[in-house]
Amino acid sequence: MDRGIAAFVLLASACAFALYGFVTRTALREPAEPTAISLDAAPASFALAGGAQTLSTQCRVESAPFEGRAPLRSVRRALLEKRPARIVAFGTSSMLAADASSPIASYPSELERDLEANGLQVEMIGRTQAGAVADDAAERLKTAMAALRPDLLVWQVGTDDAIARIDADDFADRLRDTLGWLAAHDIDVVLVDPQYVARLSDDEGYTGIVDQVAAVASEKRILRVNRYEAMADLARAHPSWSRLAGDRFRLSDMGYRCAAEYTADAIVAGIHAAVKAEGGETP
């Protein structure tokens, strides 16, 4: 009897779930609810904010918020074409764009807001690789890029590889390959290095991956958000932030909040660099 009732309930649930699944077609080319920001002025006519002065007081640290002067040519082209720049934030679960009313202010939502504050019109899409490492991660990223065709990839790279204890040199080789592929397909890139974790500050496996992200970004002339060093500065300034309190790690939360600000600055700087490199007006 119990089994009969359970089977009936399950059948009803299955029908509802199947209906829910089938009517919700998530076409990769057109991601659900793109969060384009509409500005009053046409994109070609607004002026970009200058850069680092947009940092909030809490996020101002001794370390440089980002490294590199690489021009973001595809983003600039999008703005000149008077369309929102399509940006994919790719990485761990904190890169996921929860909906706007979510209690967590996810990294892509924060970044989108910060770019809007800088006068940029963007379409922000969050994607996670949820544990994928090495070749699998590279393959999944490429497939996502082919489907989404972004102007800019903001890639939080290295965390999953560091967790899985992937050899730092192997990691660097794969990163070079993938960055080469992205460049060949005119996708601009901003790298975000792994976050600072006090427990791992002397762990060579972890810091080795962080160092390789910096080395490859420098070698490939890619903009890199200096999250690790910035968070280390924050940790030194606020030792209590490294401890769990109220079910949250404040340092980690602030790491994402500040990384969004640093990334927005890096993107603005990259557009300015593109203007300088190619001549012409600021979009």
Next chain:
Amino acid sequence: MRAPNAIDFWRGVALVMIFINHVPGMVYSQLTLRDYAISDAAELFVFLAGCSLAFVAAGKAGPKPAGQVVGRLLWRAFEIWRAQIVVISVAVAMLGAGALYFNDPLLLEWHGAKPAFSDTARASIGLVLLTYQIGYFNILPLYVVLLLLALVFVVIARRSLAAALAASFALYAATLTWQLQLPSWPAQGAWFFNPLSWQLLVVLGFAVITLQQKHPTMWQAAVRRLWPVSVVVVAIGAVVVWIEYRPDPMAVPDPRFFFLFDKQFLSPVRILNMAALAIAFYPLFPILARAMAPLVRYCSSLGRNSLAVFCVASLLALAGQIARYVGEPGFLLDTGIVIVGLVALRVTAWIAELQPSSS
């Protein structure tokens, strides 16, 4: 308890490989299928689930009553849904415990776990609806939907196996062409394993065993004829993996998932490789059963209790990942993880078989 058979044995092999592959970075992953074939243990596991389905649908004196088959599949889907809720809850608890004990925020973000801690209300709903999955805990949700889809195909197959295959192929082709997916929620994106395309592998496994039951002589002859070709396909697959060739997703024509090696959508080359592996290794089981009886008994015991073993394997793999993350990774630790895992999986199977109705 049934005697060792080929399906249970290979399912046990797949479970061992899934356990090892779910601890990324381990040296022992070089011994698993993914390093020698385009498809991997997940395809093998799902294909064998389809094979088992044929035995669920068929009785000794003809097909079982439709109501009985549908009821059995619905109940099985419910059992797997229940297992997923338990396993993912334990996994989230393990990550929470690790974060507290080691004072490490990264553990709260592993494999997409962050919504469970930071967006708990939505994540709880998504967990029950199976739209919230975390990395390495996404096979059971696939299974639930596959069983529900299989209901339809098994019912169609009672009238015509060809019609069931045609319907399955049609859904597969439509899924790849229009990139149909089941959505993730509360996070953006889609399911890691797309059930709308993976269902074809289940139906193929079902069809293979159904044909073997109906036409054993013709079936054996077909396998014999296809064996040399399959060995060549398996060898080509191994070379492709060895030279690390992957099609460029930007370079292939649309609809691109037909031409990629994509796991989410189960691109055709992965199915072809899986079919070739099944045929190429088909004659191996009787040989192993004679030459390596203890190994066959071990793997078959895991395969006979696949749900319980899979759940424990998933959690052991997560424990292994945490051990490698907080400990000193190396050959000794990897060896310890594998040995503890293999023993624990056998103990799980043993306990499961003590129960009145083991899975």
